[in-house]
Amino acid sequence: MTKTLKQKSTATATASTPATKHQQVVNLLNRDVGASLDEMSHLANWLPHSTLAFLTGLKKRGYVIASDKTDGIRRYRVTSSPTDLGAK
Numbered sequence: 632m633t634k635t636l637k638q639k640s641t642a643t644a645t646a647s648t649p650a651t652k653h654q655q656v657v658n659l660l661n662r663d664v665g666a667s668l669d670e671m672s673h674l675a676n677w678l679p680h681s682t683l684a685f686l687t688g689l690k691k692r693g694y695v696i697a698s699d700k701t702d703g704i705r706r707y708r709v710t711s712s713p714t715d716l717g718a719k
Contacts, residue, residue: 652676656685657709660696665708 650658652675659666659674672682686696686707693713698705 660709665706667704667706
C-alpha cells in the first residue's frame with residue numbers, strides 16, 4: 632500500500648494562519664505611537680524581562696528601535712527595519 636502525500640498550497644496556508652506573537656508585537660511597534668512595555672507584554676503574554684529580551688533580539692536583527700518617555704511611561708517604536716535598509 633502506498634501513501635500519497637497531499638501538498639498544501641502555500642497561499643492558502645499563509646492566508647489562514649494567524650499572525651505569530653512576534654509579528655503582533657512588531658505590528659504594535661510599527662504604529663506611530665509605538666507601544667509600551669505593558670502593551671507588548673499583555674499582547675504576547677510574556678513577562679516584562681522577556682519582552683525586553685525580544686526587543687534586544689530585534690535590534691540584533693537590524694531593527695532600529697527608539698524609545699521615548701512621556702508622562703512617566705516609556706514607549707518603544709520601530710524607526711527602521713531591515714527591509715527598509717535593503718537587508719534580507
